[in-house]
Amino acid sequence: MASTMRPADALKIWQQVCLDQVLDDQPDLTLRQMSILLTIYMETPPHTVRGLAEKLAVTKPVITRALDTMGTLGFVSRRRDERDRRNVLIQRTVAGTVYLEKLSDLILNHIQNDVEQRS
DSSP states (O other): OGGGOOHHHHHHHHHHHHHHHHHSSSOOOOHHHHHHHHHHHHSOSOEEHHHHHHHHTSOHHHHHHHHHHHHHTTSEEEEEOSSOTTOEEEEEOHHHHHHHHHHHHHHHHHHHHHHHHHO
C-alpha cells in the first residue's frame, strides 16, 4: 500500500486529516503540541519536561506552555517526581488516549479511501 503511494498522495491525505480536525469539534493542536503528545504516548515513559525539551530541541518553557494547553484539554497530567522533586513527570490520560485513537482511525480511514480510489 505505502510503496505505491506517491508524495502527492501522502500530502493529500495529510491535508484531508488536517481539514477534518479543523472542522471537527475536537481541539486543534499545533504541530509542536502534537509532536509532544505523540512522543508522550508512543515512547516509553517516564517523560519529563527536561527530557521532552531535549528531544524536541526547544526550551523547557516551550514544553511547559504546550503541556499547559494539553493539560487543560485533559490529554496529559503532571506530577512531581517523588525521587527527584526537581523533575516534573508527564503522564498519559484516558482523554489523551481516546483523542489519539480517534486521530489514528481518521488517518487509517483516509489511507483506506485513497487505496480504494486508486484501485
